[in-house]
Amino acid sequence: MKKTYIVTMLSAVLALSMLTTACGDAKDSEQNASAETKSADPILNETGYPIVKEPLKMQFFTGRNSGGATNFNEAMIWKEYAKKTGIDVDFQLVNFENLSEKFNLAMSSGSYPDAFHTARITAADLTKYGSQGLFIPLNDMIDKYAPNFKKLLDQYPSIKKGITMPDGKIYSVPLVYEPDFLAILISQKMWINKDWLTKLNMKMPATLDEYYEYLKAVKNTDLNGNGKKDEIGFGGVGMGSILEVLKGSLGLMNRGTNHRNVDVDPATGKLRFIPTDDRYKELLQYLNKLYSEGLIDKDILTIKNPEFAAKGTQGIYGSLTTSFPETVMGQKNYEIPPPLKGPHGDQMFTNIQNQLVQPGAFVITDKNKHPEATLRWIDYFFSEEGQKTFFMGFKDVTYTETPDGKFEYKDEILKNPSGMEQALLKYVTWPGGSYPGYVTKKYFKSVTEKMNAQHKALEPGLPKENWPAFTYTVEESEQMKAIWTDINTYIDQSTVKFVTGVTPFSEWDSYVSTIKKMKIDEYIKFYQAAADRYKNTK
Template sequence: MKKSLTVLTAAFVASSLLTSACSKEAPAAEGQGAKPVDPVLNETGYPIVKEPVKLQFFTGRNSGGAENFNERMLWKEYAKKTGIDVDFQLVNFENLSEKFNLAMSSGNYPDAFHTARISTNDIVKYGSQGMFIPLNGMIDKYAPNFKKLLDQYPAIKKGITMPDGNIYSVPLVYEPDFYAVLISQKLWINNDWLTKLKMPVPKTLDDYYSYLKAVKNTDLNGNGKADEIPYGGVGTGSLLEVLKGSFGLMNKGTNHRNVDVDPATNKLRFIPTDPRYKELLQYLNKLYTEGLIDKDITTIKNPAFAAKGSQGIYGSLVTTFPSTVMGQKQYVIPAPFEGPHGDKLFTNIQNPLVQPGAFVITDKNKHPEATMRWIDYFFSDEGQQNFFMGFEGVTFKKTADGKLNYTDEIMNNPKGMEQGVMKYLTWPGGSYPGYVTKKYFKAVDEETNNQHKVLGDSLPKENWPAFTYTVEESDQMKTLWTDLNTYIDGMTVKFITGAAPFSEWDNYTATVKKMKVDEYMKLYEGAAQRYQSSK
């Protein structure tokens, strides 16, 4: 992954080649001069402000995550430490895009966006309009911890520097060799049930099918009921993404889910209309029609999925970690299944620059320097410890050799460790601004992290970062992709569930072509060429 960071560095050199409508200078953030104009700011030490300050944050959350950030111990204690009281206005991730667009178009947006998954296109757009303030000067003066990370990994700095030269956001970054989090969603198989069935871990797609059939036809939990579910997840997309590598698809990583490079031609390939994508859908359709996929797959949400999983009734599932999400420790990660063409890749892996737009400060904020100091804390050693581990004697204990472990209350929570954590902390659900390291992210124990080694040799040789587009290009891309994505997603589910027969495939691909996919790919090609020329 360190190699991937080098690639990422090269990728964003291309941004200097962009001719952008956002070349118009964005207004400088208040207080970026030699001396802050904010009279309440303490430039160093704590509290951050000389008198109490209240800020309002638009904050994304997982639907199964903490319900009230304002009442969690982490934020109460941090408010005491800083003098800054943040009102976290929570928006479920499912509604995030809609609510964000509404806030920006109406002008009724907050002091900052936190855990907001803001795209680079929107960062460019609203930064150029002055609604997101540039952070460059404030990072140098008020964010020593974040600046240290940028100096350590220049690729990250280039990745969050927009074509106009400004940095408008604080990202979510994963430690480059922390595979357990870089590979977020992965397939797990119930090892106890493999043992009962006297079956080895599946190596091919056919093996996996045979295992799922055996789960369906065997009373593996011994309760006399046919309640075993061969495969479970949230939506059909999770298994689709995990199995793309078995068909040689998505070979540039998850920043490019729908476009990769066809190794036969070395040209860009639009995955949703490729014949191999059809084969993948046909495989999933076989699993679905034979009752090997949970009947609730298209409607189930994360809380219900976790609740089902805590009963230990899944033979296989896609999630982050069954041990933490569901309290189930009997699952193992298989090596990628070999597909019909001999492919056995695992391509569902993120780039270390996971969320470029995890946190932005808006022009509504009267205390931008104080807000910069507020967020910088979570890139410090102490801040990472508080954010992920909480407080000694309450949420964690320290061993004689200095290691930190969650308390028994959290580790032995019958609904899973994350449920125990959420009583005090708010990290479950992801997408927060910060730096995730093996040292403090204890949702992954060493044994679980080591399991990911089975995927190591099967990862993409080149993991592309997200491309950066000019304002004009991003507007065109968004217009084209909105309709394309809606149609493709809908038809993908229909093909998998059998609502649309595969005799309609040719009509489907023709419709995609009519929806100007060629124009979309031309824009993509331009960005890819800029990326390649920067290497």
């Protein structure tokens, strides 16, 4: 990679000259970053629109959902944005199913484009290719060319911490959710059939013991009135569907779902490995009681999402875990209970992800000759106008503005027989997810006000501190992966065996001892190093 520096000679009579030099080491590059910013691209307009003074074409490697837009280049949003900015982007689409393979091939062959958009690039790859100079660091450019994104980083320091790699550099623009947008931050939550509570003359369960009594009553009562005992206490997909939503009742996973297996022990303030903790054992014992008494669907270990949804339409579950029973199963009679209080007084709901959803949603590569213009291009979508356009489309075409200042899709979008998202695809390309940008309740209308309101009961029990995923050096990532693969498999298998009774709890100490022999202490040392970096990142 070569960089151009404007060198001003000491004598005022001498003309300016251009000097092209090879990149120095990382330290020299960092020292010269400010000089590079000052020697802005000659076709760049630093503010206002168009972004460039002459037409510019770029190529983006772009991920897409198989049900999403088939040609981003034909979508109204990108045609209009090209007119606004002067930058014409050719979106080269790759299905999410093949994204990782195609990304790795592009990087290994060197045939990658100006930028990666909606590419789900992992923190490990950001570190790897950033350290090799293939991804451009954005730290200094953000301050000057991304005022909307910078405002978000200043407002939520945890986002900046989460996208700062171990070398102190930021190589990406992420996908971020509004922090109180619980309907999408909490994808899986517990629901209870409120009509059945009424029939049973029971109040909404508030503790694990009361939840157990409710499930037992469901199993033993013909609540659907069909003359059969076909009611099922709890239904979900996989044992994790109930395990994860109840961890908070034992005070576990208290830093959110980005840290499912490691949190902070409130008694010591130190990192705690959840799957070997005594409280995890207590939770498994509780689930073993439910399972052994037939209060959990016997098919939970084998059922898949389509089959679960179909089964749910029959109205036979007293309680279940899903996103929204009304949209998934057509069931309107379910309500989210408050966090259930556990045996130690914990009453938390910790199955919530951090607002930093994907760190590597947008990356500028070293092949890009106009990185400042490209950063200005993506920064627009962190502005109010950019968010509205990206999600809502165009006024009086896809949406209308109400007298009280709200934005609503037009009937031809909302009531389209093909579905709302399909109707939007010729105008905007967000359906399918993983895009760079900021998702807020104000403009993301796939989630209704009713859906948002349904989460109110969980708010008092949410973690006080919700960490984004940590970042690791290349060496740390490789060593942690080598350790974790076998441990993870062993934990998953052992968890199921404990819950189903295949392995008695008298074997718990042996289970813990086995995990220790698999180098879990070494794994936690790497985790601690990453936690310290996160804490100390400014």
